[in-house]
Amino acid sequence: MTVKVGIPRALLYYYFYPQWLSFFQHLDVEPVVSHRTTRGLLEKGLRSTVDEACLPVKLAVGHVLDLKDRVDYLFLPRLVSMARREYICPKFLGFPDMVRNTIDHLPPVIDINLDLYHKRSNAYNFFQTLGKMFTKNPARIYLAYRASCQAHGNYCKELESGALPGELKTLANSNGKNGGMADITIAVIGHPYNIYDRFISMDMIKRLFESGVNVVTADHLADSVIRQEAGKLPKQLFWTLNQRMIGAAYHYFNDPEIHGLIHVASFGCGPDSMTGELIERFARSRSTKPLLVLTLDEHTGEAGIVTRLEAFLDMVRWRRNLADVAATL
Amino acid sequence: MIVTYPHMGYMWICVKAMLEYLGVEVALPPPTTKKTLLLGVKHGPEFACMPLKLNLGNFMEAAELGADTMVMAGGCGPCRFGYYAQVEHAILQDLGYRYDLVVLEPPEKHIGELLGKIRQITGNRSWRQVIKGINFGYKKAWAVDDLERMAHYTRPRELFHGATDRAFKTALAEIVAVRQPEELPAARERAMAIMQNVEIDEHRQVVRVGIVGEIYTLLEPFANMDIEKKLGEMGVEVDRSIFLSEWINDHLFMGFGRNVRSSKEALKKAVAYLGHFVGGHGLETVGNTILYAEKGYDGVLQVLPFTCMPEIVAQSILPRVSQDLGIPVMTLIVDEQSGEAGLITRLEAFVDLLARKKRFREGLA
Numbered sequence: 113m114t115v116k117v118g119i120p121r122a123l124l125y126y127y128f129y130p131q132w133l134s135f136f137q138h139l140d141v142e143p144v145v146s147h148r149t150t151r152g153l154l155e156k157g158l159r160s161t162v163d164e165a166c167l168p169v170k171l172a173v174g175h176v177l178d179l180k181d182r183v184d185y186l187f188l189p190r191l192v193s194m195a196r197r198e199y200i201c202p203k204f205l206g207f208p209d210m211v212r213n214t215i216d217h218l219p220p221v222i223d224i225n226l227d228l229y230h231k232r233s234n235a236y237n238f239f240q241t242l243g244k245m246f247t248k249n250p251a252r253i254y255l256a257y258r259a260s261c262q263a264h265g266n267y268c269k270e271l272e273s274g275a276l277p278g279e280l281k282t283l284a285n286s287n288g289k290n291g292g293m294a295d296i297t298i299a300v301i302g303h304p305y306n307i308y309d310r311f312i313s314m315d316m317i318k319r320l321f322e323s324g325v326n327v328v329t330a331d332h333l334a335d336s337v338i339r340q341e342a343g344k345l346p347k348q349l350f351w352t353l354n355q356r357m358i359g360a361a362y363h364y365f366n367d368p369e370i371h372g373l374i375h376v377a378s379f380g381c382g383p384d385s386m387t388g389e390l391i392e393r394f395a396r397s398r399s400t401k402p403l404l405v406l407t408l409d410e411h412t413g414e415a416g417i418v419t420r421l422e423a424f425l426d427m428v429r430w431r432r433n434l435a436d437v438a439a440t441l
Numbered sequence: 442m443i444v445t446y447p448h449m450g451y452m453w454i455c456v457k458a459m460l461e462y463l464g465v466e467v468a469l470p471p472p473t474t475k476k477t478l479l480l481g482v483k484h485g486p487e488f489a490c491m492p493l494k495l496n497l498g499n500f501m502e503a504a505e506l507g508a509d510t511m512v513m514a515g516g517c518g519p520c521r522f523g524y525y526a527q528v529e530h531a532i533l534q535d536l537g538y539r540y541d542l543v544v545l546e547p548p549e550k551h552i553g554e555l556l557g558k559i560r561q562i563t564g565n566r567s568w569r570q571v572i573k574g575i576n577f578g579y580k581k582a583w584a585v586d587d588l589e590r591m592a593h594y595t596r597p598r599e600l601f602h603g604a605t606d607r608a609f610k611t612a613l614a615e616i617v618a619v620r621q622p623e624e625l626p627a628a629r630e631r632a633m634a635i636m637q638n639v640e641i642d643e644h645r646q647v648v649r650v651g652i653v654g655e656i657y658t659l660l661e662p663f664a665n666m667d668i669e670k671k672l673g674e675m676g677v678e679v680d681r682s683i684f685l686s687e688w689i690n691d692h693l694f695m696g697f698g699r700n701v702r703s704s705k706e707a708l709k710k711a712v713a714y715l716g717h718f719v720g721g722h723g724l725e726t727v728g729n730t731i732l733y734a735e736k737g738y739d740g741v742l743q744v745l746p747f748t749c750m751p752e753i754v755a756q757s758i759l760p761r762v763s764q765d766l767g768i769p770v771m772t773l774i775v776d777e778q779s780g781e782a783g784l785i786t787r788l789e790a791f792v793d794l795l796a797r798k799k800r801f802r803e804g805l806a
């Protein structure tokens with residue numbers, strides 16, 4: 113019987129799943145991904161976390177609960193750092209322990225550190241330790257690692273050429289454009305686990321598609337572009353995801369093909385509170401593009417979000433038409 | 442150049458001593474009040490943690506006193522503090538304040554940068570003098586901390602209500618007034634004597650509570666709504682897990698100081714529950730809770746600002762620690778809307794519980 117490893121469809125699942133899936137499959141381990149987010153799944157997470165935690169952490173706990181009774185291992189790697197001298201967020205550092213100390217009767221938790229903070233650290237250490245749990249054969253681990261890197265590389269390339277992660281993939285056509293129907297392009301800026309989770313984002317990206325909007329995100333930009341833009345900050349940001357967000361925001365503010373930006377933040381998110389402020393300041397002082405800021409928590413009502421989205425799109429279109437008319441004068 | 446820096450409890454005493462000893466002109470922000478908070482809330486990011494808002498208010502109020510150079514500590518994450526200075530400076534600039542910003546970043550890459558920044562503030566003083574100045578500040582912090590510890594002891598035992606607070610104020614003034622390092626030991630003696638003169642009932646039964654949590658809210662009475670005083674008056678002897686001098690010793694002197702409590706012990710303890718540092722004092726919070734339980738304290742109080750990330754990690758873990766070690770833990774989250782009335786009710790209920798448990802235990806013994 114193959115070993116089943118549970119992967120919560122949460123947090124950096126959206127970034128790493130092709131790589132993780134490929135690695136496990138090459139070692140004949142069966143990855144089991146938790147179900148799609150639903151109200152019920154979220155409610156479970158809410159009941160098992162402290163009120164003060166941010167929505168993404170509560171949701172991730174819901175996904176853990178969804179998995180815990182049907183897998184042999186829970187895959188909750190401690191994502192310390194994805195890049196040199198950067199972290200993701202304190203809660204990522206403590207997540208496996210938050211889970212372990214709040215939920216009883218868990219299967220064994222795999223909480224190996226992925227830590228690329230230091231110069232000499234590399235991702236192979238992580239996969240090597242992980243692989244050793246399932247095979248004694250180092251060559252197999254190495255090959256699985258190579259294959260997983262390939263999968264990750266392909267995934268990044270796909271995203272850069274406009275695809276969307278996960279289930280959203282089918283929405284956009286190959287170059288990410290919304291058929292011939294779209295008349296405006298909006299950049300959606302936010303943590304991947306907020307904007308790509310269809311329940312949490314209230315299906316924002318699909319709604320935008322249906323309203324005739326092209327959607328771009330930080331993941332459609334090359335890492336070098338993002339880093340160059342984020343390099344304009346007075347001090348380098350030490351949160352990888354928020355650096356991506358702010359770099360992308362700066363880029364899209366200056367991109368003439370983008371008509372407006374939506375910043376999706378988590379209520380109570382530490383990094384978002386800081387970079388959100390910088391993005392808003394930039395929008396006010398150095399850009400004429402409309403910016404919509406949406407802060408999500410478990411009480412956010414769908415109706416309110418839809419109304420605000422519609423009003424925002426009206427404004428973006430109005431401005432755009434105005435600009436077109438002005439150009440002919 | 443007129444230098445200012447934000448408040449954090451009695452930190453101003455130590456930093457002012459150091460800077461003025463080196464001939465730097467200082468404009469201290471007025472004491473943090475409701476008005477400071479309102480300024481910070483109005484102009485700061487809505488979801489920023491509370492220390493940022495209070496810092497911002499401090500800088501705005503200090504500008505009115507002529508300050509033109511703001512000094513802040515830096516950091517390399519993962520918690521927000523490492524980016525405070527930049528965000529605060531950007532906000533102040535947009536508001537039209539003309540502040541020069543000096544950020545003292547921890548010397549991770551090379552120490553030269555930090556030394557350069559210190560030069561920027563202290564001008565052409567010799568390094569020998571700079572080190573003497575730093576040491577002077579440290580010694581003051583140490584003296585203040587000792588006075589605070591004495592107040593923690595006497596407050597729940599004082600015979601006359603308010604005696605501790607009055608003595609503490611006079612004793613503190615002795616330390617503040619010292620301008621030369623040579624005069625500090627004598628002043629310290631006088632201050633200690635003042636505290637020793639507080640009349641107490643040594644045999645009074647007191648409840649002992651360890652206070653853990655985020656450093657700013659632990660050290661700044663305005664932010665924690667004077668929790669130490671409130672608990673003291675309810676007959677609680679508190680022990681605070683973080684003191685400024687200990688922090689300086691751990692972080693600036695790399696734990697070289699002798700006879701100083703260090704956070705290392707707490708960090709070792711925490712590993713059983715939290716396998717990685719999480720920024721801020723999250724790991725210390727978990728470790729110190731364990732230490733307090735082992736030392737036989739009656740309870741632990743965790744204090745944190747709303748949305749503080751490292752402390753939320755710790756908060757998620759503390760119920761398990763509390764259960765395993767049988768020590769009651771209460772979490773107090775402060776933000777700009779925190780009210781006094783609700784706090785007192787909660788504290789009283791907690792202290793009541795601890796006192797009852799204690800009587801029960803002692804009845805058994």
Ligand code: SF4
Pocket residue numbers: 166167168169200201202203204303378380381382383384750
């Ligand atoms: S980055 Fe923000 S949203 Fe993500 S886990 Fe940390 S606090 Fe929560």
Ligand code: SF4
Pocket residue numbers: 382490491492520521522655656657720721722746748749750751752
């Ligand atoms: S420790 Fe908490 S309150 Fe302090 S800066 Fe970090 S997140 Fe904010």
